[in-house]
Amino acid sequence: MDDITTEFLIETKEGLAELDNALVLFERSPEDQDLLARIFRVFHTIKGSCGFIGMDRLGRIAHRAEDILDLVRERKLSVTPDFITALLGAVDRIKSITAVVEEKGAEPPGSDEEILERMDAVAGVKPVGEDDSGDSEDFEEEAAESGKQWSSASGDFSSAAKPEGGPREKPADKGHDPSQQTLRVSVDLLEDMMTVVSELVLTRNQLLQTNRTAKNNLFHMPLQRLNQVVTELQESVMKTRMQPIGNAWSSLPRIVRDVCAELGKRIDLEMRGQETELDRQVLEMIKDPLMHMVRNAADHGIEDPADRIRAGKPETGHIRLNAYHQGGHIIIEITDDGRGLALEKIVDRALHTGLATQEQINNMSPQQIQQFIFRPGFSTAERVTSVSGRGVGMDVVRANIQKIGGSVHMTSSEGRGMTFTINIPLTLAIVPALIVEVAGARFAFPQLAVGELVMVGKNCETEIETVNGTPVLRLRGHLLPLIYLGDYLKVWDKHKEHAQLDTRYVVVTQSAGVQFGLVVDHVLDMEEIVVKPAARNLRDVHIFSGNTILGDGTVIMILDPSELMQAVNMRAEKSDSEDNTDKPLLEGAAQENLLLLFKAGDRTPKAAPLKMVSRLREISKNEIELSNGRPVLQHLGRLMPVFSYGGNALAPDNAFLIIFDDQGSHFGLIVDQVLDIARYTGALPDRSEEMLLDTIILNQQSTDVVNPRWYIEDAPGMGGEA
Amino acid sequence: MAKVTTIGDTQQILAVYLGTEMFGVPISRVQGVLETLPLTFVPLAPPAVRGVMNLRGRIVTAIDLRSAITESERNAIPSRGDMSVVFEDQGELFSLLVDTVGDVHTVPSAGIEPPPPTMAPALQRVSAGVYAMKQKIMIILKPSALLHTGDAA
Numbered sequence: 001m002d003d004i005t006t007e008f009l010i011e012t013k014e015g016l017a018e019l020d021n022a023l024v025l026f027e028r029s030p031e032d033q034d035l036l037a038r039i040f041r042v043f044h045t046i047k048g049s050c051g052f053i054g055m056d057r058l059g060r061i062a063h064r065a066e067d068i069l070d071l072v073r074e075r076k077l078s079v080t081p082d083f084i085t086a087l088l089g090a091v092d093r094i095k096s097i098t099a100v101v102e103e104k105g106a107e108p109p110g111s112d113e114e115i116l117e118r119m120d121a122v123a124g125v126k127p128v129g130e131d132d133s134g135d136s137e138d139f140e141e142e143a144a145e146s147g148k149q150w151s152s153a154s155g156d157f158s159s160a161a162k163p164e165g166g167p168r169e170k171p172a173d174k175g176h177d178p179s180q181q182t183l184r185v186s187v188d189l190l191e192d193m194m195t196v197v198s199e200l201v202l203t204r205n206q207l208l209q210t211n212r213t214a215k216n217n218l219f220h221m222p223l224q225r226l227n228q229v230v231t232e233l234q235e236s237v238m239k240t241r242m243q244p245i246g247n248a249w250s251s252l253p254r255i256v257r258d259v260c261a262e263l264g265k266r267i268d269l270e271m272r273g274q275e276t277e278l279d280r281q282v283l284e285m286i287k288d289p290l291m292h293m294v295r296n297a298a299d300h301g302i303e304d305p306a307d308r309i310r311a312g313k314p315e316t317g318h319i320r321l322n323a324y325h326q327g328g329h330i331i332i333e334i335t336d337d338g339r340g341l342a343l344e345k346i347v348d349r350a351l352h353t354g355l356a357t358q359e360q361i362n363n364m365s366p367q368q369i370q371q372f373i374f375r376p377g378f379s380t381a382e383r384v385t386s387v388s389g390r391g392v393g394m395d396v397v398r399a400n401i402q403k404i405g406g407s408v409h410m411t412s413s414e415g416r417g418m419t420f421t422i423n424i425p426l427t428l429a430i431v432p433a434l435i436v437e438v439a440g441a442r443f444a445f446p447q448l449a450v451g452e453l454v455m456v457g458k459n460c461e462t463e464i465e466t467v468n469g470t471p472v473l474r475l476r477g478h479l480l481p482l483i484y485l486g487d488y489l490k491v492w493d494k495h496k497e498h499a500q501l502d503t504r505y506v507v508v509t510q511s512a513g514v515q516f517g518l519v520v521d522h523v524l525d526m527e528e529i530v531v532k533p534a535a536r537n538l539r540d541v542h543i544f545s546g547n548t549i550l551g552d553g554t555v556i557m558i559l560d561p562s563e564l565m566q567a568v569n570m571r572a573e574k575s576d577s578e579d580n581t582d583k584p585l586l587e588g589a590a591q592e593n594l595l596l597l598f599k600a601g602d603r604t605p606k607a608a609p610l611k612m613v614s615r616l617r618e619i620s621k622n623e624i625e626l627s628n629g630r631p632v633l634q635h636l637g638r639l640m641p642v643f644s645y646g647g648n649a650l651a652p653d654n655a656f657l658i659i660f661d662d663q664g665s666h667f668g669l670i671v672d673q674v675l676d677i678a679r680y681t682g683a684l685p686d687r688s689e690e691m692l693l694d695t696i697i698l699n700q701q702s703t704d705v706v707n708p709r710w711y712i713e714d715a716p717g718m719g720g721e722a
Numbered sequence: 723m724a725k726v727t728t729i730g731d732t733q734q735i736l737a738v739y740l741g742t743e744m745f746g747v748p749i750s751r752v753q754g755v756l757e758t759l760p761l762t763f764v765p766l767a768p769p770a771v772r773g774v775m776n777l778r779g780r781i782v783t784a785i786d787l788r789s790a791i792t793e794s795e796r797n798a799i800p801s802r803g804d805m806s807v808v809f810e811d812q813g814e815l816f817s818l819l820v821d822t823v824g825d826v827h828t829v830p831s832a833g834i835e836p837p838p839p840t841m842a843p844a845l846q847r848v849s850a851g852v853y854a855m856k857q858k859i860m861i862i863l864k865p866s867a868l869l870h871t872g873d874a875a
Binding site: 198199202203441489490491532534535536537538540541543544547549553554555556557 | 762780783
């Protein structure tokens with residue numbers, strides 16, 4: 001394929017991607033002249049370049065589309081749904097032809113008469129033949145003309161097509177400017193850059209480590225510079241891989257429109273946060289699940305207009321997509337105001353398919369019953385008629401999202417709609433991981449899957465017990481199944497080594513809704529690792545999701561939590577343990593609270609809502625820096641404000657830091673000691689203006705429950721003055 | 723399958739040794755020869771995989787030639803594996819652990835014979851042919867075939 005054709009294909013594809021959306025928008029706001037100009041320009045460009053490289057079929061379709069758009073421009077034709085449908089049909093045909101061109105380098109033979117006729121029909125134009133004869137000639141002419149302009153990259157297409165189109169010139173100009181400031185770079189090149197930069201980062205880490213131990217610090221200054229430059233370089237290369245999530249959404253308006261047209265529904269699709277950026281690799285992976293969920297929402301969630309009116313809702317349904325950053329994650333919400341999940345039908349279906357017994361159902365909360373839609377095979381067959389419809393392939397959706405370390409949550413209220421919340425990491429290339437050790441070998445464990453760490457053994461509060469030969473851990477009233485990593489990897493002799501260490505660590509892990517504990521000898525460190533796929537002949541060892549190079553230059557394997565889970569064959573118990581862990585939290589959401597107990601200030605025990613706690617760590621005095629007179633701390637590459645209980649931000653040595661996460665904003669609270677996690681049965685206010693949410697009785701002691709938000713929202717100049 | 727470079731009608735083959743046994747690797751496949759770097763052991767991996775190592779920021783999977791060509795993998799005595807012959811296959815780097823590395827031989831293509839049918843099946847699977855030199859017989863390896871050992875395949 002020659003360069004011109006390649007260039008043409010790239011341009012055309014970009015144009016088409018925009019076109020789907022633009023047309024759907026245009027249907028709603030036919031008065032938008034900018035939009036019309038944009039649509040017009042895409043067809044015009046295609047037509048122009050087609051003539052240039054001899055693609056007759058494409059040229060004719062684009063030309064006809066342009067013709068009928070021109071009628072709209074001259075206000076001889078009004079925009080109707082049929083009109084848009086005809087144009088979308090043309091777009092589809094252009095797409096399918098370009099796909100063949102891409103593959104074979106030439107247009108496939110075939111006829112596009114029905115597409116052309118449909119366009120003529122909506123425009124009320126004379127029969128095809130007449131138009132065609134005069135067509136080819138001026139088509140050639142125009143093509144050559146616009147082709148010329150295109151190559152000079154300065155042409156204004158809308159004015160070329162229609163010299164008197166004064167007001168339209170502006171948007172055309174706008175469309176051209178950015179193109180001169182951007183470059184097309186192949187994805188392979190970006191990937192290569194990323195690899196090289198990762199290597200540079202690792203080398204830098206090694207250098208810094210050596211520098212720390214070296215006495216003669218001649219290299220100190222240049223290394224600091226290098227450090228800074230490498231960090232900046234890493235950030236900018238990471239940025240090149242970022243794409244706005246809107247790219248994954250571009251097909252959605254069209255999908256929703258098609259569903260509407262087919263089923264006679266009326267749906268508004270609202271998209272917020274399109275500009276939210278994430279790694280292109282992640283973007284690719286969530287594209288299909290998102291499409292699936294939106295189609296589901298439009299197809300099964302939103303009711304027919306008549307039903308909606310009967311239910312007292314506006315005739316037009318509403319689907320909202322919302323994306324935003326939170327910590328190192330992207331949150332995507334898909335909300336509809338449709339019928340929600342019909343519990344009864346789910347129960348019927350669950351009983352019918354033998355997923356649960358009546359007895360089990362009786363003990364389930366509504367939320368737990370809703371979880372059935374994530375079961376494989378649930379509601380595949382009779383979906384359209386029987387169950388409310390949701391859950392078609394929801395297990396696949398969830399599996400795909402989990403594959404990239406994300407999670408899906410759902411809330412539904414029958415008759416009023418439902419919300420899916422997807423939580424995914426920003427990038428797959430660099431992830432934080434715990435470095436664990438067993439029998440002298442180190443492994444990386446993705447931190448996303450880690451719930452908490454528990455030290456077990458002699459002199460610890462908890463010990464590993466065995467039930468019928470199976471090791472378990474008592475964790476806040478639940479029995480947590482355990483896996484000895486050493487056993488599983490066969491790197492140690494079970495009987496010899498079990499007894500060898502006085503203390504071990506249990507990494508409490510949540511994977512696919514199942515909680516289990518991974519027993520390791522030591523937890524060494526947390527490190528940002530660059531994930532690299534393992535070699536071909538290691539891929540059968542499913543327990544490793546890849547490998548990476550640590551700061552000290554050694555290669556280590558990355559453990560895959562979900563595989564670990566499957567490998568120990570706990571799938572069968574999955575539902576049970578899922579239910580057990582969820583139950584207390586869900587059923588008594590209003591009455592039961594998990595609290596983190598700590599010591600600070602006076603002797604009264606203090607507590608904070610655990611749901612706001614994102615991390616705990618020790619802290620030393622010299623880690624705290626000042627920004628604008630206020631104490632801050634580096635956390636995940638950003639500066640995070642730190643406060644101290646009582647106001648003295650200068651931490652004593654070996655104090656503890658509780659890191660809170662309030663909807664994405666992190667802040668730290670310095671306390672004397674972290675004690676325990678406790679369950680409190682009773683209501684707690686969610687918000688308060690005061691420093692304390694409440695004072696409660698816990699373990700026969702009065703306990704102050706701290707309101708973490710008070711520190712960032714209401715505290716009068718906290719910390720800095722002290 | 724055998725990806726050997728032909729220069730006129732000769733091939734360049736790098737001689738490598740396990741003890742005194744001689745093997746050949748087509749030089750066109752060889753990316754480098756180095757002393758084996760510290761290896762990280764990979765649990766549960768096929769027996770022929772001795773570990774992974776960091777070669778200038780790229781992860782290289784080390785394959786033990788002795789285990790790879792031995793019939794009964796359990797009894798394989800791993801080679802000393804002092805030297806690594808690094809080759810690339812489908813974008814991934816592998817290294818073949820051998821005891822010593824010898825010279826590059828220019829071998830006439832016509833002189834390469836198919837492996838004798840009596841040769842051990844495990845060895846047959848990974849060899850592209852044999853070449854009889856004056857003193858010794860060189861078994862020419864197919865690097866890609868070495869990657870499939872250890873599985874059921």
